[in-house]
Amino acid sequence: MGGAGAGAGGRFAMSIAAAPGAAGDGLLAVGASDGMVGVFDRGSSALLHTLAGHTGPVRAVAFSSDGSQVATACDDGFVRLFDSRHAELVAAFEGHKGWALSVDWGADDLTALSGGADAGVRLWDLRTRASAQVIEQHSDSVWGVAFSPDGKAAASVSEDKSIALYAVS
Numbered sequence: 001m002g003g004a005g006a007g008a009g010g011r012f013a014m015s016i017a018a019a020p021g022a023a024g025d026g027l028l029a030v031g032a033s034d035g036m037v038g039v040f041d042r043g044s045s046a047l048l049h050t051l052a053g054h055t056g057p058v059r060a061v062a063f064s065s066d067g068s069q070v071a072t073a074c075d076d077g078f079v080r081l082f083d084s085r086h087a088e089l090v091a092a093f094e095g096h097k098g099w100a101l102s103v104d105w106g107a108d109d110l111t112a113l114s115g116g117a118d119a120g121v122r123l124w125d126l127r128t129r130a131s132a133q134v135i136e137q138h139s140d141s142v143w144g145v146a147f148s149p150d151g152k153a154a155a156s157v158s159e160d161k162s163i164a165l166y167a168v169s
Contacts, residue, residue: 011036018042019067019084022119027084029070031058037072039084049087053080057103060102064109071112073100079114079124094121095131102144106168107151115142121156123168 015031026042035054038047056075063070063084070084079100082131083088096116103114111132112124121135138158145156147168152165 010034015059016086017063017070019062019063019070020065025061027067029061029063029072029084030070031074033057035074035076037070037082039060039070039087040139042122044134048157051080051082051084051087051089053082053089053092054078056099059099062105064105065107066109069109071103071105073103073114073116075099077116079103079112079122081126091126091129093124093129093131094124095134096103096120096148099141102156104146104154107149111147111151111168113145113147113154113156113157115145115158117141119158119160121154121164121166122143123154137166138162 011032011034013030015051017029019027028040028042030038037051037115054074058072060073070082072080077096078091084136085166097118099117114122119138122139123133125132140160142156147154156164
């Protein structure tokens with residue numbers, strides 16, 4: 001999978017996610033230091049296509065439950081949703097003041113969660129394409145966010161050395 005590894009221009013991989021099970025068609029997404037995201041076939045290791053649009057390092061990538069979309073979090077402050085099979089931008093979300101560092105999908109694929117260098121956690125409504133809630137439990141960068149498998153709870157971890165748990169409605 002050399003396409004997103006070290007190479008021309010100093011590109012290196014920063015994040016990785018596998019599409020879930022057989023529904024994801026064996027896809028793997030790799031976010032790179034130059035803002036590119038490569039979508040690979042897990043079986044053959046072939047680069048299928050790249051997802052362009054970010055202008056900084058892609059710190060996190062996550063697939064929807066059916067593998068049809070991939071969410072990305074980038075130092076350019078944007079969370080973007082891409083069609084993983086057709087390499088098309090679906091939506092771009094702006095709201096973090098500074099780097100977007102982490103991203104996860106809700107169980108229903110209708111919500112997403114992101115964490116940023118601004119110490120904020122944002123819940124995104126993917127139907128309205130807007131920030132539904134800003135959670136301010138941390139005092140430093142939020143490096144990881146995750147939904148529970150049933151989508152009713154979420155968690156975040158921060159550089160402030162704390163873990164926060166949330167009920168999601």
